[in-house]
Every structure is written in C-alpha cells, then in structure tokens.
Amino acid sequence: MFDDIPLKYELLHKDKNSNARRGRIYTQNGIIETPVFMPVGTNGTVKALKNTDLKDIEAEIILGNAFHLFLRPGLEVLKNVGGLHNFMNWERPILTDSGGFQVFSLRDRKISDEGVLFRSPLDGSKIMMTPELSMEIQMTIGSNIAMAFDECVEAGAERKYVEESVDRTFEWAKRSFKSHAKKDQALFGIVQGGFFEDLRDRSLKQITSIDFDGFALGGLSVGEHYAETERILKHSGPKLPENKPRYIMGIGTPLIILMSVENGMDMFDCVLPTRMGRHGTAMTWEGKVNLKAGKWKYSTDPIDNKCDCYACQNHTRGYIHHLIRKDEILGKILLSIHNLRFLINFVKEVRKAIEDDRFIQFKEEFLSNPNNIY
C-alpha cells in the first residue's frame, strides 16, 4: 500500500457545526474509514463470530488484548506463527490495547514507577508488566496499531493520586516510545488525568509532546455518569492534534459515540454489543430490545426493520427469543452479529451526516427518541 510508515491519517472533511470529522486511516493491512467502531476480539476471536461474519458486517479493524494474548496462547505461539493476523487468519487491521487496563483490574497487583507487579491468573507466578514488556507483547502480536502502556485510574480517584499517575503515565509513554521498534506498527499515546480538567491538560501536553502516530483518551467510561464523560470529552477532544487519529477507549453505546464524534474523536471500541447480544439484548434504531421477554414469543418481525445483517434478513424476533430462552449458541451468534452490524451501520450514517454538515441534526433526531439514550 505504501512503504516505510505504519499509518497515515487523512482528514477528509470537518463538520461545519461541530468538531465532528470524517477521515481515513491507511495501514499496511487496509484502509479504515473514520469515525469507526472497532469490534473487540479479546482472545483473538470476536466472540461468537467467524471471520466471514466479521467481513459480512464490514468490520474494518478489530481489537486484540495484549494481556490476555500474553497469557494465552502466549508469546511463543504468536512468535511461531508470525503474529495474531496469521494466528487467527485475519488479514484486515488489528489494534491492540497495552494490557494496562486488565493488569490494573487484577486484585493482587502492586504499582511502582517500574511497572505493575501481578500474579498470573494462569499459574500464580509473579509477573512485572512494564512499558517495555507491553511493547514486546504488542510487537510480537504484530498489530497494526499498538498502544503505549499507561496507568488507568479508577473513577473516584483522588486528585493527588491522579496527579502522580499522570506523571507516571508520561514516563511510561516515553519508555513505550523508546522501546518500540517495529517499523510497520503504529504506536498511539494515551492521555489520562481522570476527571480533572487541568490534569487532562497536563497529560495531553505531555503525551502529545511525543511523536506518536495517534492519540487516545483513556480513563473514561470507568463507571462515571455520562455528563462527566462528556465534560472531559468536550474539554480534551478538540485539543488533540488534528493531523492524527483520535481514539476514545472502551466506549460503545450510540449516545456516547455521538458525544465522542461531536468532540472530534475518530475511533471507538467496546465489548458491550457482543456481551449484550450474548445475554439476549438487541441494539436497534429504536433503542435496546430485550428479546428474552415473553412478549416476543409470537413475533414474526426481524430484530430491526432497518438492519441488513444476517440475523435480520433471515430470522424473526420470535425465533431468536426461542433460541435465547433455550440458551442456544445460535441465539448468541445472531445477536452478536446484529449488534455489531447495527453499530457499524450507525457509524456509517454518522459519517454521511458529517460529510453533509448535518451531524448535529442527525444526533438530535436520533436522540429525540428517549429509547436511544443509554
């Protein structure tokens, strides 16, 4: 596609009435139109979908998880097959998170300036996760986009702790950048700072001083109220460098995607659509629908009239209700396919709205249905 550089961002159009932007990311494994929703494939599989299903729903890029893949299948296996693309036979782009979020979620972990010491959930052995190890893992995975190793603090963290953590994240970002040595892999930096605007500014200034290929807002969607997420998005989103992709980590409801796009973000990922799907809930253009509910028993309607996915083209709410009630794998498959396709189609409509300078109108229309606010 192009030589030497791992990633190129092209800004195609800026919405006249908001910070929303329409762009394109070029990688060695294909082009990604932005804004983009990225399905999550924690363990080297987007849960319940075959690669052909992922292509059918037009997934342009998927996520892998450095921490989980480090534990299983492990670096030796990934080295042996030449990375995750080969391992899962997926030729389109892959982004990996740094493993930080998962390590910080463990109970028995100890944070120091060096890194995070934790016990392996597999065998209890002690492992020190450092920026250097995170880079090694992600380089072995061979994702198109790797993430710097950062500290993700909890929603209620005190100012003093967040302040320390911002500076530690900066040091780790520099070490990540320094130890990263894979020319065809992009590396993104992550801005932290909790819910303190001045600390967000400090982190943003620090992180964007490094020549990363893109930037992410981390530490959001950690249990806070949406108004808080929006406050930080409004404050920090538009300040991110315009010439590079902007990624907000771990978000995936239509409402917060709209908020993010409005404030200039390009990339989103979330396990919610597949997790909700496996538990029987569909995302639709009219809000969430719990297909486990008895009222769908006789329904001969599709999940969503407007949807073009395999589930909606072939099956009824009544049939899927039956599958979910019987805990049949096919129910989980169909709803996972549908929910991901819904979000991908949703983001496609967002793109069109930006191109036509009617993003705000699109957002207001969509949210005028209170069922769409979740």
Next chain:
Amino acid sequence: MFDDIPLKYELLHKDKNSNARRGRIYTQNGIIETPVFMPVGTNGTVKALKNTDLKDIEAEIILGNAFHLFLRPGLEVLKNVGGLHNFMNWERPILTDSGGFQVFSLRDRKISDEGVLFRSPLDGSKIMMTPELSMEIQMTIGSNIAMAFDECVEAGAERKYVEESVDRTFEWAKRSFKSHAKKDQALFGIVQGGFFEDLRDRSLKQITSIDFDGFALGGLSVGEHYAETERILKHSGPKLPENKPRYIMGIGTPLIILMSVENGMDMFDCVLPTRMGRHGTAMTWEGKVNLKAGKWKYSTDPIDNKCDCYACQNHTRGYIHHLIRKDEILGKILLSIHNLRFLINFVKEVRKAIEDDRFIQFKEEFLSNPNNIY
C-alpha cells in the same frame, strides 16, 4: 416436485458384496441422497451452526425433536408461523422423532397402554403423551418425515418386558398411523424388540404390516456393546422392506455407520459429532483428535488434511486448541462444523464405494486404522 405423495424412495444400486444400498429419497422440500447422515437440531437449531453453515456442509436433511419443540416454542407458536421450516427459515427436508425417547428418559414417568404420563420439565404440570398427541405435535411441526410413537426399552430390559413392549409399540403404531392426517408428511414405523432376535422378528412383522412410508430400527445404541448392535443389525436390517427407506436411530460414529450400511440401512442421526465438537474433540480420517491437548498448542496443521470444511480451510489446530482452552464460542462453532462435514463427507465416500461395488473394501481399509474404531 411431485404431487399427492409425501415421499418417494428410489433404489439406485445394490452393492454386489453386501447388503449396502445406494438410493434417493424425494420429498416436498428436496432430494436426499442415501445413505445419509442427518445433523440433529433438537430445539430447532443444529447447535452452533447457522443455516448458511448447514448449507456449506451440504446438510441434506436435519432432525427436529417433537418433545423439545412441544415444550418450547410450543405448538401455538409453531402453528402461528406455519411449522418448523418457517420458524427456523430452513427450506430443506426435516425429520422429527416422535418424542418417545425423551419422554422415556424422564425420571418421573408412568407407562400405560394409553401412553406415557409425565411431568412437564417446564412447569411440573402432568402431560399424557400418546400416539395421537405425538402425531398432532409432528403435524404441527410440519416435518417432511414423522415417526410413529413407540416404546424404547433400556439395554438391559428383561425378555418379558420387551415382549409386552413390542406389542404395545404395535398398538401405538396402529394408532399413530390412524391419527396421522397430513398428506405431504411421510410417516415411518419403528421396529423394536430389544436384543432378542425373535422379538425383533415379531416387531418387524407387526410394524411392516402397516403401510408406513419408511421403517426404522429403534432401541439400538442405548448403551450396549457394538457387537450387540451389529448382531441385531445383521439380523433385522436386511429383512426391512426393500422399496422403502430404512433408518437406524441415534447412531453416528463411522464404525456403526459402516455396520449399518453393510446391513442395508440408509439413514442415520446422532448428536455425537456436535456434542464432541463443543467439548473439543474432532472426528478425522485418522480417528478422534482431542484438540484440548497441550500437544496441539504450536500446531499449524488443519484439523484434517483431507477436509474441505470452513474450519479446515481457514484455521489451524493450534488456533482451535487456543479457542477451546479459552472456552470461546468460535471453538465450538468450528469443531461442530468440521465434525458434521466430516461425517457428511464420510457418507459421501460410502456412497461412491457402494456405486462401485467396493463397499467392503472401503470399510476394511477405513477400519484397518485402529484409531477409526470408536
């Protein structure tokens, strides 16, 4: 396809050196080449497969389960959508069992000449399953082939009980035949008699005295040693009417399929391939392979070199090992697809061997690998 009759059997070729036969069954929903392996879709879904997967593996006919479908989604739902073909959007042939096997497997059931009284696993209410109710259920499901309601006795049952049961099965067969009133649905009778050859003869004489569209051997593969299954197959298989399809219920390993074909049987079904698949075991041309085993961690080979299924064309043993270890749904999907495709391909090879009068040679070659005997 053709009017008035629900099913037509055409005998294409008889193997010169055995009772194996190559045939064709015409139904209102399509043609079935025999011998045929039929994937089981207990709850209106072949576990973990989409309909497109079933078409990819060339499933010619699938099974539905009268008892399970009676409980869920229930007859009202099935009536409302016009049967199981519509409910699951499957246009190819469907065969339903009578529900007998499941009812007899319940703990708290009481058998009388009228039928079987049992408690609903859903709500504890008392239900009397009779030949008439079984016919009503199967007519509502609208399968292409329905089965008469029979009594399936346990492997160790005493002669006296089996004798009574054979006569009761005859009475129930007559009542099934009498109450069956769906012109485009075929009805098969079931021969019982446990492991007593004279009782098998008695049952066969009784059941084949009724003008069923096909005949099944029931009460086999109920836990007995294969030598016992083979003894009954050898004794009864070739005595079944030559001009109608012959079905042996609930069997699905290559060895017993070969035994059955050798003795003139045409149709087989089993939950084993999908159940084994969900638990990590693959059926291959070189025997069973437990993909959960650590030795496959680094394997870059497909499950089976000879297989043309989606899993074998796209993924390695190492990847599937990883998925199974992580209990990922995709592992279950891939192994279910593979195992069903393996059996369907296996039976295709059996067909070719019969056509060429080399069935015995094919069987001996296949079984010369002791790993294939299971």
